[in-house]
Amino acid sequence: MSAIETPTLASETIAHIGAFEVRNTLIMAWLAMLVIFAVAFFARRTKYKEIPGRFQSFLELIVEGLFNFFQSVIGDKKQTRTFFPLIATIFIFLMLANWMGILPGVGSITIAEEHAGEILNLPIFRSMNADVNMTLAIAVISVVMTQLFGIAALGVMPYAGKFFVAPWRDPIGAFVGILELIAEMAKVISFTFRLFGNIFAGEVLLVVISFLMPYMAPIPFLGLELFVGFIQALVFSLLTAVFLKMAVTAHGGHEHGEEDHGHVAEAVHA
Amino acid sequence: MELLAKLGINWQLLIAQIVNFTIVVGVLGYFIYKPFLNLLDSRAERIRKAMEDAKHVENQMQEMEALRLEEMKKLDKESGAYFERVRKEVDVMRDELMLNAKKEAEGILQNAMRRIDEERRAMMEDVMKTVNKVVISMTEKILEREFSAADQERIAKNLVADLPKNLK
Numbered sequence: 127m128s129a130i131e132t133p134t135l136a137s138e139t140i141a142h143i144g145a146f147e148v149r150n151t152l153i154m155a156w157l158a159m160l161v162i163f164a165v166a167f168f169a170r171r172t173k174y175k176e177i178p179g180r181f182q183s184f185l186e187l188i189v190e191g192l193f194n195f196f197q198s199v200i201g202d203k204k205q206t207r208t209f210f211p212l213i214a215t216i217f218i219f220l221m222l223a224n225w226m227g228i229l230p231g232v233g234s235i236t237i238a239e240e241h242a243g244e245i246l247n248l249p250i251f252r253s254m255n256a257d258v259n260m261t262l263a264i265a266v267i268s269v270v271m272t273q274l275f276g277i278a279a280l281g282v283m284p285y286a287g288k289f290f291v292a293p294w295r296d297p298i299g300a301f302v303g304i305l306e307l308i309a310e311m312a313k314v315i316s317f318t319f320r321l322f323g324n325i326f327a328g329e330v331l332l333v334v335i336s337f338l339m340p341y342m343a344p345i346p347f348l349g350l351e352l353f354v355g356f357i358q359a360l361v362f363s364l365l366t367a368v369f370l371k372m373a374v375t376a377h378g379g380h381e382h383g384e385e386d387h388g389h390v391a392e393a394v395h396a
Numbered sequence: 397m398e399l400l401a402k403l404g405i406n407w408q409l410l411i412a413q414i415v416n417f418t419i420v421v422g423v424l425g426y427f428i429y430k431p432f433l434n435l436l437d438s439r440a441e442r443i444r445k446a447m448e449d450a451k452h453v454e455n456q457m458q459e460m461e462a463l464r465l466e467e468m469k470k471l472d473k474e475s476g477a478y479f480e481r482v483r484k485e486v487d488v489m490r491d492e493l494m495l496n497a498k499k500e501a502e503g504i505l506q507n508a509m510r511r512i513d514e515e516r517r518a519m520m521e522d523v524m525k526t527v528n529k530v531v532i533s534m535t536e537k538i539l540e541r542e543f544s545a546a547d548q549e550r551i552a553k554n555l556v557a558d559l560p561k562n563l564k
Contacts, residue, residue, distance in 0.1 A: 134404075135402055135403055135404065136401075136402065136403060136404020137404050145408070146408055146412070147406060147408065147409060149404075149406075149409060152409060152412065152413070155413060155416050156416070159416060159419065159420055162420055162423065162424065163423060165428070166423050166424065166426075166427035166428055167427075169427050169428050169431075169432075170427050174431045174432065174435050176435075176439065185428065185432060186432055186435070186436065189428065189429065189432040189433065189436070190432075190436055193433065193436075207433065210429060210433070211421050211424065211425040211429050212421060214424070214429060215417070215420055215421045215424050215425075218424065219417065219420050257404065257409075258403045258404060258405055259404065259405060259406060259409040259410045259413055260413045262405065262410060263410050263411075263413035263414045263416075263417060264413075264417055266410075266414065267414060267417055267418075
């Protein structure tokens, strides 16, 4: 019986473009982008008619459904319209990449490469979010955009006032400000490793199940991975939406509203 | 740093993924979100306007229906009054006609009575004349048989003298 080959934590480098490493997760990201570009291309060909065809109806259903869902979370149509491109793209891109990660051939089509005198079988395709680089990239975008939207909505000083409070005026406020600052940084780590952990664990699970019982047994787990892929994309986008809403809400001005959003965030975290 | 290396974090790859995501946001935003949200907004606006128009038309229809009912009521009232007036006029005309007919009938009756009287009178005159002639003729025959010519002439002259003036 051959030994089980579990995926490594780090993604594998398949090729180089100069000094740039082309990793298998990056290839999957490009494939996901290709799918999205194709959909965008065909969406443009529909000419956005008033009386839609099937494909346009399908796209309208997705866009409207997502918009209404995020609007129900954010509570304001104008703000939802502003945040929508970011949060909807997070959801669509992550979910598509997660689902593409369980396609046949992903992880199983390999190339042989010699590494330190040893022949390694490197998968050409690997789930995009099983790479910390991708999850970290989106987490950074999410958190940075949250700060930028907050500054744009409130102004630099009022927004900074959330984190920096003079200790001689309000010692507790100053301490809470520091905690808020740490929490903002923790968001990046939380976002990154939640998504990475779930998708990587899913990969490992599928490999182990496929190793133990190659026929039929992995099917329920594939269904589970579809569900996990959807839920993780939803959680990522939903948390981003909630943090965006909290960032653009004046500090202390709408304590009740913030409290509500805080509960939502906690619930989603849980 | 060792942990970062174990996780395979690569700054170039990180930036590449940020760029990838930004491109995806741009493409989806330009080709899908913006046009579809605008389309959905314009459609919602059009539906809202169509519903408002429909409501407006419905209100107008209700107003028109109310107006029609009012007009119908007015017409009913007017036609009722008209029929009442016509009925009265017809009654008056009928009474007039009856009166005229009665008068005419009375006239006809009077004419007929007068004519009957005249005819009766004429007939009586004829009868009288005939009776007279018969009487005269019988008298003449009796006189011829019983009396002489001179007696006959004397009796005839006496009789003629005794006759009522209208029979002479």
